[in-house]
Protein backbone atom coordinates (compact mmCIF):
# COMPACT_ATOMS: atom_id res chain seq x y z
CA UNK A 65 0.00 0.00 0.00
CA UNK A 66 1.49 3.38 -0.90
CA UNK A 67 1.66 5.62 2.15
CA UNK A 68 0.62 9.25 2.02
CA UNK A 69 1.15 11.93 4.65
CA UNK A 70 -2.58 12.03 5.60
CA UNK A 71 -3.58 9.04 7.72
CA UNK A 72 -6.55 7.13 6.29
CA UNK A 73 -9.67 7.06 8.45
CA UNK A 74 -10.90 3.53 9.13
CA UNK A 75 -14.64 2.97 9.50
CA UNK A 76 -15.51 1.02 12.64
CA UNK A 77 -18.55 -1.18 12.13
CA UNK A 78 -19.75 -2.77 15.34
CA UNK A 79 -21.78 -5.97 15.23
CA UNK A 80 -22.12 -6.70 18.97
CA UNK A 81 -25.90 -6.46 18.65
CA UNK A 82 -26.04 -8.88 15.72
CA UNK A 83 -23.08 -11.30 15.47
CA UNK A 84 -22.26 -10.77 19.18
CA UNK A 85 -25.81 -11.50 20.18
CA UNK A 86 -25.67 -14.76 18.19
CA UNK A 87 -23.31 -16.31 20.77
CA UNK A 88 -25.10 -18.75 23.05
CA UNK A 89 -26.62 -17.12 26.12
CA UNK A 90 -25.92 -13.59 24.90
CA UNK A 91 -29.37 -12.61 23.75
CA UNK A 92 -30.49 -9.22 24.98
CA UNK A 93 -33.90 -7.70 25.42
CA UNK A 94 -34.99 -4.44 23.79
CA UNK A 95 -34.01 -2.21 26.71
CA UNK A 96 -30.57 -3.84 26.92
CA UNK A 97 -30.01 -3.47 23.18
CA UNK A 98 -30.87 0.21 23.39
CA UNK A 99 -28.39 0.67 26.22
CA UNK A 100 -25.65 -1.06 24.26
CA UNK A 101 -26.51 0.98 21.15
CA UNK A 102 -26.21 4.19 23.19
CA UNK A 103 -22.83 3.05 24.55
CA UNK A 104 -21.69 2.35 20.97
CA UNK A 105 -22.85 5.80 19.86
CA UNK A 106 -20.97 7.31 22.85
CA UNK A 107 -17.90 5.45 21.58
CA UNK A 108 -18.39 7.13 18.17
CA UNK A 109 -18.73 3.85 16.36
CA UNK A 110 -19.35 4.69 12.68
CA UNK A 111 -21.83 1.90 11.92
CA UNK A 112 -23.94 -0.09 14.39
CA UNK A 113 -25.30 -3.37 13.06
CA UNK A 114 -28.38 -3.45 15.28
CA UNK A 115 -29.78 -6.84 14.34
CA UNK A 116 -31.16 -9.25 11.75
CA UNK A 117 -34.78 -8.09 11.52
CA UNK A 118 -36.31 -11.14 9.79
CA UNK A 119 -35.15 -13.50 12.55
CA UNK A 120 -37.56 -12.44 15.30
CA UNK A 121 -39.99 -9.78 16.34
CA UNK A 122 -37.51 -8.83 19.08
CA UNK A 123 -34.76 -8.18 16.52
CA UNK A 124 -37.13 -6.25 14.27
CA UNK A 125 -38.27 -3.97 17.10
CA UNK A 126 -34.72 -3.45 18.33
CA UNK A 127 -33.45 -2.37 14.90
CA UNK A 128 -36.44 -0.07 14.44
CA UNK A 129 -36.07 1.53 17.87
CA UNK A 130 -32.31 1.97 17.49
CA UNK A 131 -32.65 3.44 13.97
CA UNK A 132 -35.29 5.88 15.24
CA UNK A 133 -33.59 7.02 18.42
CA UNK A 134 -29.80 6.70 18.25
CA UNK A 135 -27.94 9.47 16.48
CA UNK A 136 -24.33 9.94 15.45
CA UNK A 137 -23.86 6.45 13.95
CA UNK A 138 -25.23 4.78 10.82
CA UNK A 139 -27.69 2.05 11.81
CA UNK A 140 -27.55 -1.16 9.83
CA UNK A 141 -29.85 -4.18 9.54
CA UNK A 142 -28.81 -7.58 8.17
CA UNK A 143 -30.69 -9.57 5.50
CA UNK A 144 -30.06 -12.64 3.39
CA UNK A 145 -30.36 -12.14 -0.37
CA UNK A 146 -34.07 -12.95 -0.17
CA UNK A 147 -36.91 -10.49 -0.77
CA UNK A 148 -38.73 -11.09 2.56
CA UNK A 149 -35.48 -10.54 4.51
CA UNK A 150 -34.64 -7.34 2.64
CA UNK A 151 -38.18 -5.97 2.86
CA UNK A 152 -38.28 -6.66 6.59
CA UNK A 153 -34.86 -5.05 7.10
CA UNK A 154 -36.07 -1.94 5.30
CA UNK A 155 -39.32 -1.91 7.27
CA UNK A 156 -37.28 -1.71 10.47
CA UNK A 157 -34.86 0.94 9.16
CA UNK A 158 -37.06 3.16 7.01
CA UNK A 159 -37.75 5.85 9.62
CA UNK A 160 -34.09 6.29 10.57
CA UNK A 161 -32.07 9.26 9.32
CA UNK A 162 -28.86 7.41 8.54
CA UNK A 163 -29.28 3.74 7.70
CA UNK A 164 -27.68 0.89 5.78
CA UNK A 165 -28.96 -2.49 4.55
CA UNK A 166 -26.42 -5.31 4.75
CA UNK A 167 -27.17 -8.26 2.46
CA UNK A 168 -25.16 -11.47 2.42
CA UNK A 169 -24.92 -14.71 0.50
CA UNK A 170 -22.40 -17.53 0.88
CA UNK A 171 -19.95 -17.98 -1.99
CA UNK A 172 -17.45 -20.72 -1.01
CA UNK A 173 -17.60 -24.14 -2.71
CA UNK A 174 -18.50 -25.86 0.57
CA UNK A 175 -21.43 -23.52 1.22
CA UNK A 176 -22.57 -23.59 -2.42
CA UNK A 177 -22.60 -27.35 -2.55
CA UNK A 178 -23.85 -28.37 0.89
CA UNK A 179 -25.77 -25.42 2.31
CA UNK A 180 -27.26 -23.60 -0.65
CA UNK A 181 -27.13 -26.27 -3.37
CA UNK A 182 -26.57 -23.55 -5.96
CA UNK A 183 -24.14 -23.20 -8.84
CA UNK A 184 -21.87 -20.21 -9.35
CA UNK A 185 -24.18 -18.50 -11.86
CA UNK A 186 -27.13 -18.70 -9.52
CA UNK A 187 -25.07 -17.27 -6.66
CA UNK A 188 -24.11 -14.27 -8.80
CA UNK A 189 -27.69 -13.85 -9.93
CA UNK A 190 -29.06 -13.95 -6.36
CA UNK A 191 -26.38 -11.60 -5.05
CA UNK A 192 -27.14 -9.07 -7.79
CA UNK A 193 -30.89 -9.33 -7.25
CA UNK A 194 -30.44 -8.94 -3.49
CA UNK A 195 -28.26 -5.85 -3.82
CA UNK A 196 -30.64 -4.33 -6.38
CA UNK A 197 -33.67 -4.86 -4.18
CA UNK A 198 -31.89 -3.33 -1.19
CA UNK A 199 -30.74 -0.46 -3.39
CA UNK A 200 -34.34 0.22 -4.41
CA UNK A 201 -34.90 1.18 -0.77
CA UNK A 202 -31.72 2.98 0.21
CA UNK A 203 -28.36 4.15 -1.15
CA UNK A 204 -26.12 2.77 1.55
CA UNK A 205 -25.77 -0.95 0.77
CA UNK A 206 -23.26 -3.45 2.07
CA UNK A 207 -22.80 -6.85 0.45
CA UNK A 208 -21.00 -9.78 2.08
CA UNK A 209 -19.95 -12.94 0.23
CA UNK A 210 -20.16 -15.22 3.28
CA UNK A 211 -17.13 -17.49 3.77
CA UNK A 212 -15.17 -15.27 1.37
CA UNK A 213 -11.84 -16.35 2.85
CA UNK A 214 -12.49 -19.91 1.59
CA UNK A 215 -13.95 -18.82 -1.76
CA UNK A 216 -11.99 -19.43 -4.98
CA UNK A 217 -10.13 -16.18 -5.81
CA UNK A 218 -11.52 -15.85 -9.36
CA UNK A 219 -15.09 -16.43 -8.28
CA UNK A 220 -14.76 -14.01 -5.35
CA UNK A 221 -13.58 -11.31 -7.78
CA UNK A 222 -16.55 -12.00 -10.07
CA UNK A 223 -19.10 -11.82 -7.24
CA UNK A 224 -17.61 -8.65 -5.79
CA UNK A 225 -17.54 -6.95 -9.20
CA UNK A 226 -21.19 -7.91 -9.86
CA UNK A 227 -22.30 -6.71 -6.41
CA UNK A 228 -20.62 -3.33 -6.91
CA UNK A 229 -22.15 -3.00 -10.37
CA UNK A 230 -25.56 -3.71 -8.83
CA UNK A 231 -25.08 -0.87 -6.33
CA UNK A 232 -23.16 -2.12 -3.28
CA UNK A 233 -21.30 0.78 -1.67
CA UNK A 234 -19.39 -1.43 0.78
CA UNK A 235 -18.16 -4.95 0.07
CA UNK A 236 -17.42 -6.87 3.20
CA UNK A 237 -15.02 -9.81 3.04
CA UNK A 238 -15.86 -12.23 5.86
CA UNK A 239 -13.59 -14.90 7.23
CA UNK A 240 -16.73 -16.62 8.47
CA UNK A 241 -15.06 -19.64 10.07
CA UNK A 242 -11.85 -17.96 11.25
CA UNK A 243 -9.74 -20.00 8.82
CA UNK A 244 -7.53 -17.25 7.38
CA UNK A 245 -4.02 -16.36 8.47
CA UNK A 246 -2.64 -12.80 8.19
CA UNK A 247 -0.59 -13.36 5.00
CA UNK A 248 -3.36 -15.32 3.33
CA UNK A 249 -5.99 -12.70 4.21
CA UNK A 250 -3.72 -9.84 3.12
CA UNK A 251 -3.48 -11.64 -0.24
CA UNK A 252 -7.29 -11.94 -0.53
CA UNK A 253 -7.67 -8.18 -0.06
CA UNK A 254 -4.84 -7.13 -2.36
CA UNK A 255 -6.09 -9.55 -4.99
CA UNK A 256 -9.49 -7.86 -4.95
CA UNK A 257 -7.91 -4.42 -5.20
CA UNK A 258 -5.71 -5.49 -8.11
CA UNK A 259 -8.23 -7.55 -10.04
CA UNK A 260 -11.74 -6.12 -9.56
CA UNK A 261 -12.08 -3.31 -12.12
CA UNK A 262 -14.75 -1.32 -10.25
CA UNK A 263 -13.31 -1.83 -6.75
CA UNK A 264 -12.72 1.91 -6.33
CA UNK A 265 -16.51 2.41 -6.32
CA UNK A 266 -16.90 0.63 -2.98
CA UNK A 267 -15.33 0.53 0.46
CA UNK A 268 -13.63 -2.75 1.27
CA UNK A 269 -14.58 -4.07 4.69
CA UNK A 270 -13.41 -7.12 6.62
CA UNK A 271 -15.25 -9.32 9.10
CA UNK A 272 -12.95 -11.80 10.84
CA UNK A 273 -13.89 -14.57 13.24
CA UNK A 274 -11.50 -15.69 15.92
CA UNK A 275 -11.46 -19.49 15.70
CA UNK A 276 -7.67 -19.54 15.47
CA UNK A 277 -7.22 -16.47 17.66
CA UNK A 278 -6.25 -14.45 14.56
CA UNK A 279 -9.24 -12.15 14.06
CA UNK A 280 -7.45 -8.96 15.11
CA UNK A 281 -4.24 -9.88 13.26
CA UNK A 282 -6.17 -10.72 10.09
CA UNK A 283 -8.16 -7.47 10.26
CA UNK A 284 -4.95 -5.47 10.66
CA UNK A 285 -3.34 -7.31 7.74
CA UNK A 286 -6.36 -6.32 5.64
CA UNK A 287 -5.99 -2.68 6.70
CA UNK A 288 -2.35 -2.73 5.62
CA UNK A 289 -3.52 -3.94 2.24
CA UNK A 290 -6.21 -1.37 1.56
CA UNK A 291 -9.34 -2.35 3.53
CA UNK A 292 -11.14 0.69 4.95
CA UNK A 293 -13.75 -0.79 7.27
CA UNK A 294 -13.38 -3.26 10.13
CA UNK A 295 -16.29 -5.23 11.53
CA UNK A 296 -15.83 -6.03 15.19
CA UNK A 297 -17.58 -6.48 18.52
CA UNK A 298 -17.16 -5.29 22.09
CA UNK A 299 -15.14 -7.86 24.08
CA UNK A 300 -14.80 -9.88 20.86
CA UNK A 301 -18.26 -11.42 21.36
CA UNK A 302 -19.67 -13.43 18.49
CA UNK A 303 -20.37 -16.85 17.02
CA UNK A 304 -18.14 -19.61 18.49
CA UNK A 305 -14.76 -18.04 19.43
CA UNK A 306 -16.17 -14.63 18.57
CA UNK A 307 -15.31 -11.77 16.24
CA UNK A 308 -12.46 -9.31 15.99
CA UNK A 309 -12.41 -7.41 19.29
CA UNK A 310 -13.20 -3.72 18.79
CA UNK A 311 -11.10 -2.50 21.70
CA UNK A 312 -8.05 -4.50 20.58
CA UNK A 313 -8.12 -3.57 16.93
CA UNK A 314 -8.80 0.12 17.63
CA UNK A 315 -6.02 0.40 20.21
CA UNK A 316 -3.60 -1.48 17.94
CA UNK A 317 -4.23 1.06 15.18
CA UNK A 318 -4.00 3.99 17.58
CA UNK A 319 -0.93 2.81 19.51
CA UNK A 320 0.91 1.79 16.33
CA UNK A 321 -0.30 4.62 14.13
CA UNK A 322 3.38 5.07 13.22
CA UNK A 323 3.10 1.74 11.41
CA UNK A 324 -0.51 1.58 10.21
CA UNK A 325 -0.85 5.28 9.27
CA UNK A 326 -4.56 5.21 10.00
CA UNK A 327 -7.00 6.83 12.44
CA UNK A 328 -10.48 6.06 13.70
CA UNK A 329 -13.18 8.26 15.23
CA UNK A 330 -13.40 6.06 18.34
CA UNK A 331 -13.62 7.90 21.65
CA UNK A 332 -11.24 5.46 23.34
CA UNK A 333 -11.90 6.48 27.00
CA UNK A 334 -15.38 4.97 26.49
CA UNK A 335 -13.91 1.51 25.77
CA UNK A 336 -13.86 0.24 29.35
CA UNK A 337 -17.39 1.49 30.16
CA UNK A 338 -18.71 -0.14 26.96
CA UNK A 339 -16.90 -3.39 27.74
CA UNK A 340 -18.25 -3.42 31.29
CA UNK A 341 -21.79 -2.73 30.11
CA UNK A 342 -21.77 -5.50 27.51
CA UNK A 343 -20.25 -7.94 29.98
CA UNK A 344 -22.83 -7.22 32.64
CA UNK A 345 -25.75 -7.36 30.22
CA UNK A 346 -24.70 -10.60 28.56
CA UNK A 347 -23.18 -12.21 31.66
CA UNK A 348 -20.07 -13.01 29.57
CA UNK A 349 -17.22 -12.20 31.90
CA UNK A 350 -14.13 -10.50 30.53
CA UNK A 351 -11.03 -12.56 31.27
CA UNK A 352 -8.73 -10.75 33.68
CA UNK A 353 -5.76 -10.71 31.32
CA UNK A 354 -7.78 -9.69 28.25
CA UNK A 355 -5.89 -7.06 26.26
CA UNK A 356 -7.07 -3.45 26.74
CA UNK A 357 -10.14 -3.99 28.96
CA UNK A 358 -9.19 -6.91 31.25
CA UNK A 359 -8.81 -6.03 34.94
CA UNK A 360 -5.10 -6.90 34.81
CA UNK A 361 -4.38 -5.20 31.49
CA UNK A 362 -2.53 -2.41 33.27
CA UNK A 363 -1.55 -4.17 36.52
CA UNK A 364 2.18 -4.41 37.12
CA UNK A 365 3.10 -7.17 39.54
CA UNK A 366 6.81 -7.90 39.12
CA UNK A 367 9.09 -5.76 41.29
CA UNK A 368 11.33 -4.89 38.35
CA UNK A 369 8.33 -3.69 36.39
CA UNK A 370 6.98 -1.63 39.28
CA UNK A 371 10.40 -0.08 39.77
CA UNK A 372 10.63 0.75 36.08
CA UNK A 373 7.13 2.24 36.10
CA UNK A 374 7.97 4.50 39.01
CA UNK A 375 11.03 5.79 37.17
CA UNK A 376 9.38 6.20 33.78
CA UNK A 377 5.89 4.93 32.91
CA UNK A 378 6.78 4.09 29.31
CA UNK A 379 9.34 1.50 30.40
CA UNK A 380 6.50 -1.00 30.77
CA UNK A 381 3.35 0.74 29.48
CA UNK A 382 2.60 1.30 25.80
CA UNK A 383 -0.82 2.85 26.46
CA UNK A 384 -2.14 4.95 29.33
CA UNK A 385 -4.96 3.27 31.30
CA UNK A 386 -6.98 6.48 31.20
CA UNK A 387 -6.86 6.45 27.38
CA UNK A 388 -9.02 3.32 27.35
CA UNK A 389 -11.25 4.39 30.22
CA UNK A 390 -9.66 2.98 33.36
CA UNK A 391 -9.91 5.61 36.06
CA UNK A 392 -6.73 6.40 37.98
CA UNK A 393 -8.25 5.28 41.24
CA UNK A 394 -11.56 3.57 41.55
CA UNK A 395 -12.09 4.17 45.26
CA UNK A 396 -14.76 6.74 44.88
CA UNK A 397 -17.58 7.20 47.31
CA UNK A 398 -18.58 6.50 50.89
CA UNK A 399 -21.39 6.96 53.38
CA UNK A 400 -21.23 10.74 53.25
CA UNK A 401 -21.13 11.15 49.50
CA UNK A 402 -24.07 12.99 48.00
CA UNK A 403 -26.37 12.48 45.05
CA UNK A 404 -24.34 14.79 42.80
CA UNK A 405 -21.16 12.79 43.40
CA UNK A 406 -23.01 9.59 42.58
CA UNK A 407 -24.48 11.12 39.41
CA UNK A 408 -21.01 12.22 38.40
CA UNK A 409 -19.48 8.78 38.90
CA UNK A 410 -22.35 7.07 37.08
CA UNK A 411 -21.80 9.37 34.11
CA UNK A 412 -18.07 8.70 34.08
CA UNK A 413 -18.84 4.98 34.07
CA UNK A 414 -20.92 5.42 30.93
CA UNK A 415 -24.45 5.23 32.36
CA UNK A 416 -27.21 7.60 31.25
CA UNK A 417 -29.54 7.90 34.26
CA UNK A 418 -32.82 9.77 34.36
CA UNK A 419 -33.66 11.70 37.56
CA UNK A 420 -36.02 8.95 38.60
CA UNK A 421 -33.39 6.24 38.06
CA UNK A 422 -30.80 8.28 39.94
CA UNK A 423 -33.15 8.63 42.91
CA UNK A 424 -33.60 4.85 43.10
CA UNK A 425 -29.88 4.14 42.68
CA UNK A 426 -29.09 6.73 45.35
CA UNK A 427 -31.42 4.97 47.82
CA UNK A 428 -29.67 1.65 47.15
CA UNK A 429 -26.31 3.39 47.37
CA UNK A 430 -27.12 4.65 50.88
CA UNK A 431 -28.20 1.14 51.95
CA UNK A 432 -25.00 -0.31 50.56
CA UNK A 433 -22.89 2.37 52.25
CA UNK A 434 -24.36 1.25 55.58
CA UNK A 435 -23.10 -2.29 54.96
CA UNK A 436 -19.84 -1.46 53.24
CA UNK A 437 -17.34 1.30 54.03
CA UNK A 438 -15.72 1.88 50.64
CA UNK A 439 -17.82 2.00 47.50
CA UNK A 440 -15.87 1.28 44.30
CA UNK A 441 -16.74 1.82 40.64
CA UNK A 442 -17.66 -1.87 40.37
CA UNK A 443 -20.18 -1.44 43.22
CA UNK A 444 -21.81 1.54 41.54
CA UNK A 445 -22.02 -0.24 38.20
CA UNK A 446 -23.55 -3.26 39.95
CA UNK A 447 -26.17 -1.10 41.71
CA UNK A 448 -27.20 0.57 38.47
CA UNK A 449 -27.37 -2.68 36.54
CA UNK A 450 -29.37 -4.24 39.36
CA UNK A 451 -31.87 -1.35 39.18
CA UNK A 452 -32.18 -1.84 35.47
CA UNK A 453 -32.93 -5.52 35.80
CA UNK A 454 -35.46 -4.85 38.52
CA UNK A 455 -37.48 -2.48 36.36
CA UNK A 456 -38.18 -5.03 33.64
CA UNK A 457 -38.13 -8.32 35.52
CA UNK A 458 -41.53 -9.97 35.82
CA UNK A 459 -40.58 -12.06 38.83
CA UNK A 460 -39.06 -10.23 41.77
CA UNK A 461 -37.51 -11.55 44.95
CA UNK A 462 -39.46 -10.41 48.00
CA UNK A 463 -37.90 -12.45 50.81
CA UNK A 464 -36.44 -15.83 51.67
CA UNK A 465 -35.54 -17.76 54.78
CA UNK A 466 -33.35 -20.86 54.84
CA UNK A 467 -32.39 -23.38 57.44
CA UNK A 468 -29.35 -25.36 56.53
CA UNK A 469 -27.29 -27.62 58.78
CA UNK A 470 -24.53 -29.87 57.52
CA UNK A 471 -25.75 -33.45 57.00
CA UNK A 472 -29.44 -32.44 57.09
CA UNK A 473 -31.93 -31.66 54.34
CA UNK A 474 -32.24 -27.87 54.01
CA UNK A 475 -35.55 -26.04 54.21
CA UNK A 476 -36.39 -22.78 52.42
CA UNK A 477 -39.36 -20.45 52.45
CA UNK A 478 -39.36 -18.16 49.47
CA UNK A 479 -41.69 -15.31 48.50
CA UNK A 480 -41.71 -13.89 44.98
CA UNK A 481 -43.86 -11.22 43.42
CA UNK A 482 -45.26 -11.17 39.89
CA UNK A 483 -47.06 -7.92 39.08
CA UNK A 484 -49.39 -7.25 42.03
CA UNK A 485 -49.41 -10.85 43.17
CA UNK A 486 -47.18 -12.44 45.79
CA UNK A 487 -46.67 -16.16 46.22
CA UNK A 488 -44.80 -18.18 48.82
CA UNK A 489 -43.40 -21.70 48.80
CA UNK A 490 -41.81 -23.71 51.59
CA UNK A 491 -39.71 -26.68 50.51
CA UNK A 492 -37.53 -29.18 52.25
CA UNK A 493 -35.32 -30.98 49.75
CA UNK A 494 -32.10 -30.71 47.75
CA UNK A 495 -28.39 -30.76 48.45
CA UNK A 496 -27.93 -27.41 50.08
CA UNK A 497 -29.35 -23.93 50.64
CA UNK A 498 -29.00 -22.81 47.02
CA UNK A 499 -30.40 -26.01 45.58
CA UNK A 500 -33.55 -25.74 47.70
CA UNK A 501 -33.97 -22.04 46.86
CA UNK A 502 -33.57 -22.71 43.13
CA UNK A 503 -36.13 -25.53 43.33
CA UNK A 504 -38.56 -23.23 45.13
CA UNK A 505 -38.13 -20.67 42.33
CA UNK A 506 -38.84 -23.38 39.74
CA UNK A 507 -41.98 -24.44 41.62
CA UNK A 508 -43.30 -20.90 41.93
CA UNK A 509 -42.53 -19.83 38.37
CA UNK A 510 -43.41 -23.13 36.68
CA UNK A 511 -40.12 -23.16 34.75
CA UNK A 512 -37.58 -25.96 35.20
CA UNK A 513 -34.07 -25.38 33.88
CA UNK A 514 -30.80 -27.27 33.76
CA UNK A 515 -27.96 -25.26 35.28
CA UNK A 516 -24.90 -25.62 33.05
CA UNK A 517 -22.56 -23.17 34.76
CA UNK A 518 -22.58 -21.32 38.06
CA UNK A 519 -19.96 -18.85 39.27
CA UNK A 520 -19.71 -16.44 42.15
CA UNK A 521 -17.05 -13.75 42.25
CA UNK A 522 -16.53 -10.46 44.02
CA UNK A 523 -17.39 -7.33 42.02
CA UNK A 524 -14.76 -5.29 43.84
CA UNK A 525 -12.16 -5.91 46.52
CA UNK A 526 -12.26 -6.50 50.30
CA UNK A 527 -14.05 -9.01 52.53
CA UNK A 528 -17.22 -6.92 52.44
CA UNK A 529 -17.19 -6.78 48.61
CA UNK A 530 -20.45 -7.42 46.80
CA UNK A 531 -20.77 -10.96 45.44
CA UNK A 532 -21.66 -11.28 41.78
CA UNK A 533 -23.30 -14.55 40.76
CA UNK A 534 -23.58 -15.66 37.14
CA UNK A 535 -25.73 -18.63 36.26
CA UNK A 536 -25.95 -20.24 32.85
CA UNK A 537 -28.90 -22.55 32.29
CA UNK A 538 -30.52 -24.46 29.48
CA UNK A 539 -34.23 -24.25 28.78
CA UNK A 540 -35.90 -25.78 25.72
CA UNK A 541 -32.53 -26.20 23.99
CA UNK A 542 -31.48 -22.58 24.46
CA UNK A 543 -28.87 -21.15 26.81
CA UNK A 544 -29.80 -18.27 29.11
CA UNK A 545 -27.46 -16.36 31.37
CA UNK A 546 -28.53 -14.54 34.53
CA UNK A 547 -26.70 -12.29 36.94
CA UNK A 548 -27.32 -11.20 40.51
CA UNK A 549 -25.40 -8.94 42.86
CA UNK A 550 -25.56 -8.55 46.63
CA UNK A 551 -23.27 -8.33 49.65
CA UNK A 552 -24.84 -11.71 50.55
CA UNK A 553 -23.75 -14.43 48.11
CA UNK A 554 -26.87 -16.56 48.72
CA UNK A 555 -29.04 -13.59 47.77
CA UNK A 556 -26.81 -12.82 44.74
CA UNK A 557 -27.19 -16.44 43.55
CA UNK A 558 -30.96 -16.43 44.12
CA UNK A 559 -31.25 -13.22 42.13
CA UNK A 560 -29.09 -14.66 39.32
CA UNK A 561 -31.33 -17.73 39.11
CA UNK A 562 -34.42 -15.54 39.05
CA UNK A 563 -32.82 -13.41 36.34
CA UNK A 564 -32.47 -16.55 34.20
CA UNK A 565 -36.20 -17.24 34.64
CA UNK A 566 -37.05 -13.63 33.76
CA UNK A 567 -34.89 -13.81 30.63
CA UNK A 568 -36.68 -16.98 29.58
CA UNK A 569 -40.01 -15.21 30.05
CA UNK A 570 -39.03 -12.10 28.11
CA UNK A 571 -37.41 -14.23 25.37
CA UNK A 572 -40.66 -16.13 24.96
CA UNK A 573 -42.73 -13.00 24.58
CA UNK A 574 -40.29 -11.30 22.20
CA UNK A 575 -40.18 -14.26 19.83
CA UNK A 576 -37.43 -16.74 19.07
CA UNK A 577 -35.06 -16.45 16.14
CA UNK A 578 -36.45 -17.94 12.96
CA UNK A 579 -33.29 -17.68 10.87
CA UNK A 580 -29.63 -17.20 11.62
CA UNK A 581 -26.57 -16.67 9.47
Ligand code: KIV
Nearest residue numbers: 168208210238240581
Ligand atom coordinates in the same frame (compact mmCIF):
# COMPACT_ATOMS: atom_id res chain seq x y z
O1 KIV B 1 -19.41 -14.33 9.61
C1 KIV B 1 -20.08 -13.97 8.63
O2 KIV B 1 -19.84 -14.36 7.48
C2 KIV B 1 -21.19 -13.06 8.88
C3 KIV B 1 -21.82 -12.41 7.68
C4 KIV B 1 -23.27 -12.26 7.84
C5 KIV B 1 -21.15 -11.09 7.43
O3 KIV B 1 -21.51 -12.78 10.02
Ligand code: ZN
Nearest residue numbers: 083240271303
Ligand atom coordinates in the same frame (compact mmCIF):
# COMPACT_ATOMS: atom_id res chain seq x y z
ZN1 ZN C 1 -19.85 -13.26 11.44
